[in-house]
Amino acid sequence: MTARRDPIVEEVRKHRAAIAGEHGNRLGAILKAFQREEADWPAGTVSRPPKVLATHISKTKSHGIRRPNKRLHRTTARQER
Numbered sequence: 351m352t353a354r355r356d357p358i359v360e361e362v363r364k365h366r367a368a369i370a371g372e373h374g375n376r377l378g379a380i381l382k383a384f385q386r387e388e389a390d391w392p393a394g395t396v397s398r399p400p401k402v403l404a405t406h407i408s409k410t411k412s413h414g415i416r417r418p419n420k421r422l423h424r425t426t427a428r429q430e431r
Contacts, residue, residue, distance in 0.1 A: 369383075
């Protein structure tokens with residue numbers, strides 16, 4: 351079975367290798383370069399508010415809350431053996 355070559359993946363890898371080569375394959379230098387580029391970006395960066403997760407669960411109904419199977423818990427009769 352031959353692996354298919356994806357042209358988009360190939361292009362991304364080519365650019366990644368070029369950027370790494372420009373900065374001597376040092377991760378810290380690459381990160382600083384990206385941070386400088388981001389600071390100079392005219393549109394700035396987008397910060398979105400965090401998503402609000404549903405935290406309220408009705409106390410009268412058990413919506414998907416599973417309780418332990420009581421038959422699996424040891425009874426006092428079994429503990430005495």
